[in-house]
Amino acid sequence: MDVSVDCVVFGFDDQKLKILLIEQRQPADGSTIKLQKALPGDLVKDNESLDEAARRVLLELTSLEGIYLKQFQAFGDPNRVRGLKDQEWLRSFRNNPERRVMTVGYYSLVKMEDFNPKAASFAGKAQWIDVYKVPLLAFDHNEIIDDALKMLRHELVADNIGFELLPDKFTLSQLQRLHEIILDKKLDKRNFRKNILKNERVTALNEKQKGVLHKPAQLFTFNKVEE
Amino acid sequence: MDVSVDCVVFGFDDQKLKILLIEQRQPADGSTIKLQKALPGDLVKDNESLDEAARRVLLELTSLEGIYLKQFQAFGDPNRVRGLKDQEWLRSFRNNPERRVMTVGYYSLVKMEDFNPKAASFAGKAQWIDVYKVPLLAFDHNEIIDDALKMLRHELVADNIGFELLPDKFTLSQLQRLHEIILDKKLDKRNFRKNILKNERVTALNEKQKGVLHKPAQLFTFNKVEE
DNA sequence: GCAAAAGTGTTTCCGATACACCCATGA
DNA sequence: TCATGGGTGTATCGGAAACACTTTTGC
Numbered sequence: 001m002d003v004s005v006d007c008v009v010f011g012f013d014d015q016k017l018k019i020l021l022i023e024q025r026q027p028a029d030g031s032t033i034k035l036q037k038a039l040p041g042d043l044v045k046d047n048e049s050l051d052e053a054a055r056r057v058l059l060e061l062t063s064l065e066g067i068y069l070k071q072f073q074a075f076g077d078p079n080r081v082r083g084l085k086d087q088e089w090l091r092s093f094r095n096n097p098e099r100r101v102m103t104v105g106y107y108s109l110v111k112m113e114d115f116n117p118k119a120a121s122f123a124g125k126a127q128w129i130d131v132y133k134v135p136l137l138a139f140d141h142n143e144i145i146d147d148a149l150k151m152l153r154h155e156l157v158a159d160n161i162g163f164e165l166l167p168d169k170f171t172l173s174q175l176q177r178l179h180e181i182i183l184d185k186k187l188d189k190r191n192f193r194k195n196i197l198k199n200e201r202v203t204a205l206n207e208k209q210k211g212v213l214h215k216p217a218q219l220f221t222f223n224k225v226e227e
Numbered sequence: 228m229d230v231s232v233d234c235v236v237f238g239f240d241d242q243k244l245k246i247l248l249i250e251q252r253q254p255a256d257g258s259t260i261k262l263q264k265a266l267p268g269d270l271v272k273d274n275e276s277l278d279e280a281a282r283r284v285l286l287e288l289t290s291l292e293g294i295y296l297k298q299f300q301a302f303g304d305p306n307r308v309r310g311l312k313d314q315e316w317l318r319s320f321r322n323n324p325e326r327r328v329m330t331v332g333y334y335s336l337v338k339m340e341d342f343n344p345k346a347a348s349f350a351g352k353a354q355w356i357d358v359y360k361v362p363l364l365a366f367d368h369n370e371i372i373d374d375a376l377k378m379l380r381h382e383l384v385a386d387n388i389g390f391e392l393l394p395d396k397f398t399l400s401q402l403q404r405l406h407e408i409i410l411d412k413k414l415d416k417r418n419f420r421k422n423i424l425k426n427e428r429v430t431a432l433n434e435k436q437k438g439v440l441h442k443p444a445q446l447f448t449f450n451k452v453e454e
Numbered sequence: 455g456c457a458a459a460a461g462t463g464t465t466t467c468c469g470a471t472a473c474a475c476c477c478a479t480g481a
Numbered sequence: 482t483c484a485t486g487g488g489t490g491t492a493t494c495g496g497a498a499a500c501a502c503t504t505t506t507g508c
Contacts, residue, residue: 001229001271003228003230003303050302050303071300075277076276076280102271104301172461188500190462190463191499193462212507213457214457214459214505216459217459399488416488416489417473417489418470418472440480440486441480442486443478443486
């Protein structure tokens with residue numbers, strides 16, 4: 001059996017929660033096949049751990065290192081690669097297109113400002129898609145995204161993980177908007193702030209927003225803490 | 228790469244939290260190798276999903292169907308099978324002993340009273356071991372158990388999953404003792420009961436304990452609810 | 455001075471905690 | 482009658498939730 005990793009890469013543009021999808025590549029031989037969008041992923045190499053494979057995929061795709069990445073689920077249905085388009089694509093790109101492949105799902109949080117789009121070796125160009133408007137994807141990738149989103153919601157409240165999606169300097173309103181969009185519900189401003197400040201994951205900077213047409217907000221940064 | 232599943236099977240004997248371990252089999256050729264204890268597990272077969280493979284392993288081992296089983300983590304370090312004993316064992320039992328194998332960890336909750344020990348096709352006899360006194364096991368199985376236990380603790384409080392370890396009819400004291408042992412801390416009797424009853428996962432039967440030398444306890448059963 | 459978002463405290467409510475005595479049974 | 486665990490209610494505390502007005506900037 002082959003083993004791959006697939007990465008659900010979340011980003012936040014201050015308005016929408018997005019994920020990074022790639023266009024499948026056209027075959028080099030000039031033939032054309034129906035292409036679909038897909039999650040960035042790749043087969044795990046011989047001497048690579050799962051985590052390393054996921055990190056490599058992410059690096060090839062985004063040129064970013066040291067970003068938040070977490071395994072959340074293995075997907076091993078023998079029929080998970082059953083669509084006609086999927087099989088056609090596999091025949092073009094895999095040495096053993098008939099071989100069964102299971103995948104391990106990772107999700108990742110990137111700061112969109114850091115993201116430098118870069119064509120990955122295994123894919124066409126990458127694009128950010130609103131997570132609530134994802135089209136039909138290759139393989140079982142829609143299911144993988146659904147599960148990743150559940151996990152993200154859970155970790156957001158349990159571990160206050162949201163900082164990873166924001167710029168280094170951010171306002172509490174940005175952070176609140178992020179939480180509201182991920183959780184899909186409105187939060188009370190004062191209570192939200194109390195919570196965030198109590199957790200002490202965040203430090204106020206000697207700096208304010210500039211050039212906004214309202215009272216400029218205090219900027220914060222977050223305290224990276226390894227447990 | 229080969230893919231296996233390993234099952235961390237939890238049981239509860241009213242005093243201790245235990246897990247089911249197997250003795251690795253001796254080679255059929257009469258040679259002897261150093262055997263270790265291990266988690267029940269097996270390679271995933273060609274047309275089997277991961278969940279199906281885990282369920283099969285469990286069925287072969289316990290003859291039980293329909294028991295609680297949940298995937299919790301994939302383990303894919305290329306060096307996870309590196310011990311000398313491990314390699315010796317693999318050479319005796321695997322067609323491709325050199326091939327890398329990753330495993331998907333499942334944990335399972337069984338009612339010990341239902342358990343009918345049965346030699347599995349791939350193993351010697353199974354035995355219940357106190358989860359807090361597990362010896363050094365084959366492969367990375369100690370690590371897998373540690374992670375499974377963390378998961379169990381988490382799900383116990385989040386999803387009130389403990390019923391799965393108790394007989395069909397149980398007392399609230401049994402349930403409390405189970406929680407105390409898994410979480411490794413004492414709980415207040417009255418508060419515990421309030422919590423359990425409020426959750427409505429449990430129904431009082433018209434039946435009491437018999438033959439105990441104290442006030443007989445009310446028996447309860449739990450409401451199986453699919454979400 | 456107006457529009458727009460920032461920032462700020464107090465009260466209320468509910469769930470979590472702490473705590474001690476009587477009860478039913480078998481021996 | 483005694484030993485053993487079963488069973489029960491209330492008062493307190495603390496965190497979560499609800500809620501509205503003033504401030505600072507750019508135009």
